[in-house]
Amino acid sequence: MSKHQINPNAWIDLYSDYLFNYTVSRVKDRETAQDLVQDTFVAGLKSMKNFEGKASERTWLVSILKRKIIDHYRKINSKKGQAEVRVNFNQESGEEGNWLEKKIADPYDKTAEDSMENTELGLAIHNCLGKLPQKQAEVFKMKTLLGYETQTICNELNITASNLWVIIHRARTGLASCLKESWF
Amino acid sequence: MSKKRSIFIPCEAANHTCDKSQYREASLWEQIKLNIHLIYCTACRKYSKDNKTLTKLTSSPNIHYLNAREKEKMKKAFFKELRNI
Secondary structure, three states: OOOOOOOHHHHHHHHHHHHHHHHHHHHOOHHHHHHHHHHHHHHHHHOHHHOOOOOOHHHHHHHHHHHHHHHHHHHHHHOOOOOOOOOOEOOOOOOOOOEHHHHOOOOOOOOOHHHHHHHHHHHHHHHHHHHOOHHHHHHHHHHHHOOOOHHHHHHHHOOOHHHHHHHHHHHHHHHHHHHHHHHO | OOOOOOOOOOHHHHHHHHHHHHOOOOOHHHHHHHHHHHHHOHHHHHHHHHHHHHHHHHOOOOOOOOOHHHHHHHHHHHHHHHHHO
16 A cells, blocks of 8 residues: 555645646636646546655646646647748637737746736645635635625525634635735 | 723724725724724734735736636546546
């Protein structure tokens, strides 16, 4: 029996937001990003026995995801990839995204400092959320990121409003101290 | 804390109002009381400041997350895959 633990049942709850955030900032399209994250989980599942436990589960999944993103760009380029690139305009698809620039990762995209910071911020927040107790993270996500009404959350999770505010308070304090070093 | 209605509130109440006001759910009167409290309470001033920063950070447009439906869809596909293994 292996010493390191791996538990795919919890993957989606634990890592999907983090991985999704990572992907969206690189492919600029929610749909594609979702597919890639999905593929990553499945690929992770298949190569689970190769996981050596040298890194954390998340790091390992991120490394798979990176390959997936690269593969994605290879794939969308390969259709005309064999031909040499003569024009910088592609009329085949006839809609937005004709420009060849949109078909590759934009190298300038990450040089703008704020965009970089925002990418990191998203990851930092998901990272810190992952460190909170699951209930707190869940309530905080629903309330803050998804913007649900207090009443809706209470009904869904079967808690009282004051209970909710206590959870929110703890989550906020926890998050603030987690983000403190680099973001305040 | 005295029973009668006071403009002075304890720190717990102030923090609670502060949390609520991050979601625009605090009433005007609550906010006034919070601000009075903040005049003389350093700890809560600090908490309020941090709380506001946190709100600003989390409302940044570049934070992406999956909504419940997307996550559900992902889970469904994933667990189907999981059973096959």
